[in-house]
Amino acid sequence: MNLLLLDAADFVADDRVLLRDRRLTHLQQVHRAEAGEQLRVGRVGGNMGSGQLLRLDAREAELQVSFDQPPPAKLPVTLLLALPRPKMLRRVLQTVAAMGVPRLVLLNSYRVEKSFWQTPFLEPAAIHEQLILGLEQARDTVLPEVIIEKRFKPFVEDRLPQLAAGTLGLVGHPGDFAHCPRAVTEPVTLAIGPEGGWIPYEVDKLAAAGLQPVQLGERILRVETAVSALLARLF
Amino acid sequence: MNLLLLDAADFVADDRVLLRDRRLTHLQQVHRAEAGEQLRVGRVGGNMGSGQLLRLDAREAELQVSFDQPPPAKLPVTLLLALPRPKMLRRVLQTVAAMGVPRLVLLNSYRVEKSFWQTPFLEPAAIHEQLILGLEQARDTVLPEVIIEKRFKPFVEDRLPQLAAGTLGLVGHPGDFAHCPRAVTEPVTLAIGPEGGWIPYEVDKLAAAGLQPVQLGERILRVETAVSALLARLF
Incomplete structure (x- = not known):
């Protein structure tokens, strides 16, 4: 997972997401992420950007996110x-x-x-x-x-x-x-x-x-x- | 399996092989081969050619084989x-x-x-x-x-x-x-x-x-x- 992909249901505010599914598990077990870390994020169908991990516990991860880069071009x-x-x-x-x-x-x-x-x-x-x-x-x-x-x-x-x-x-x-x-x-x-x-x-x-x-x-x-x-x- | 690959242990004569392993299973279950059929064969490390399926039963397959084509070139x-x-x-x-x-x-x-x-x-x-x-x-x-x-x-x-x-x-x-x-x-x-x-x-x-x-x-x-x-x- 080189990009944390977020969809509409993840957002609790315009710049805030909560994750509870396999992405949480991935952050914990593979990425071994810690609060404060910056992660690459993307909005499904939208732009990419970065997210700061505010909180990570057994139940959920909370990130503050911003989006400023377009995704790469598709092949024609x-x-x-x-x-x-x-x-x-x-x-x-x-x-x-x-x-x-x-x-x-x-x-x-x-x-x-x-x-x-x-x-x-x-x-x-x-x-x-x-x-x-x-x-x-x-x-x-x-x-x-x-x-x-x-x-x-x-x-x-x-x-x-x-x-x-x-x-x-x-x-x-x-x-x-x-x-x-x-x-x-x-x-x-x-x-x-x-x-x-x-x-x-x-x-x-x-x-x-x-x-x-x-x-x-x-x-x-x-x-x-x-x-x-x-x-x-x-x- | 687009080529039946044969090694030294398969040969019972210069032009005759017996198969009893996963290749036999493949001939029976995937290829659904029948006696008389021609199959593409290759000798590990050697030429490719064709094999006629002489006999196929639950225990083994017997083929008569000949080899006349070089394998494809490798990439440099x-x-x-x-x-x-x-x-x-x-x-x-x-x-x-x-x-x-x-x-x-x-x-x-x-x-x-x-x-x-x-x-x-x-x-x-x-x-x-x-x-x-x-x-x-x-x-x-x-x-x-x-x-x-x-x-x-x-x-x-x-x-x-x-x-x-x-x-x-x-x-x-x-x-x-x-x-x-x-x-x-x-x-x-x-x-x-x-x-x-x-x-x-x-x-x-x-x-x-x-x-x-x-x-x-x-x-x-x-x-x-x-x-x-x-x-x-x-x-």
């Missing part, structure tokens, strides 16, 4: 991910939030196991929790938008062409394709497939919606690794 | 990592192997908790297991060399200058430094710090050994994400 990207397996999903949500992706679409694909859609990690509160962990890690305050699309064809045919309009559309896909470009300056729509990859029908459909296949070399990477590698190469 | 990099916490270590070892790092140094740092050095995940067999998982993921056969250095100063003063000689030496470090270069053509020695970062003394020592600090933007990334992001940007 919409990321489409075939829904990863639940354990991977949690980490990917953190990575996506940490790297500054502003919009994530979790999409069905032929090779996404049906059971993945039943995971409690797709509940809004569970997604929110992982995104917050990613923002705390990277020092950002702005939650990415997460869109869930359980049907591939209607999304890719009807909604993706508008989402991708005016952007560089790319599909990360192993094979004899152009290498993923580097240091692009325009906004990007990037699709990353499931374990085992998109099937040819899906690659064709994504191409018809304006997303061209690009490769990242011979190695097959896990979804989480591919996400950070492709974003780091693109931006 | 030596990666120095401050020892991550045990859970992260396992994933980082997989990522390092998957991305094609040929040499990894796990190094002490002021911000590495002493207890991390006690983890059973640092046992040679445990390291080997995670590296194999990474190679199976990425389709590679060549195990990275892993060097464990429990003392920062003697390593950085006495051995690092030779390791880094003739390479582009870089330390990933947040702050007002040059941005990490892209698409370099020379070999690289890259150091990535612990959670919380290197302390200034360590950055100075690494610089004296020939490694210059570079940044990857304002965001603080987890070690695993930083590894894949920096490697994807560099190569």
Whole structure:
């Protein structure tokens, strides 16, 4: 936790917050904070700044806070991910939030196991929790938008062409394709497939919606690794 | 598992292997393989090729194998990592192997908790297991060399200058430094710090050994994400 992220419910006055949840535990056990200390704080969806720890006891922490810095810029990207397996999903949500992706679409694909859609990690509160962990890690305050699309064809045919309009559309896909470009300056729509990859029908459909296949070399990477590698190469 | 990785003990003849361990379970439960099927195989430290599944029962799988393709090229990099916490270590070892790092140094740092050095995940067999998982993921056969250095100063003063000689030496470090270069053509020695970062003394020592600090933007990334992001940007 490199940033103490505060939401509206934490405020007891404009410049005063009370914490009683895992953030209190973190301050006590990991940070081993003491009264008087200055901590980096951020307001969810707002600015970052600093907080002085006024009081820390077993029950709660009280901080006086001020906010004067904007959060870091987001990447100009919409990321489409075939829904990863639940354990991977949690980490990917953190990575996506940490790297500054502003919009994530979790999409069905032929090779996404049906059971993945039943995971409690797709509940809004569970997604929110992982995104917050990613923002705390990277020092950002702005939650990415997460869109869930359980049907591939209607999304890719009807909604993706508008989402991708005016952007560089790319599909990360192993094979004899152009290498993923580097240091692009325009906004990007990037699709990353499931374990085992998109099937040819899906690659064709994504191409018809304006997303061209690009490769990242011979190695097959896990979804989480591919996400950070492709974003780091693109931006 | 995108590659069935075989070692000397699996061979009952030059072109014949018997599998009885987790690879058998994987073939049965995840791959749902059937006799007659062709599978991608690789020989640890050797070539890749294909294997025909001759027989699969509850007790063992028998394959006829041949090897005709070299494994993918490694990256020209030596990666120095401050020892991550045990859970992260396992994933980082997989990522390092998957991305094609040929040499990894796990190094002490002021911000590495002493207890991390006690983890059973640092046992040679445990390291080997995670590296194999990474190679199976990425389709590679060549195990990275892993060097464990429990003392920062003697390593950085006495051995690092030779390791880094003739390479582009870089330390990933947040702050007002040059941005990490892209698409370099020379070999690289890259150091990535612990959670919380290197302390200034360590950055100075690494610089004296020939490694210059570079940044990857304002965001603080987890070690695993930083590894894949920096490697994807560099190569």
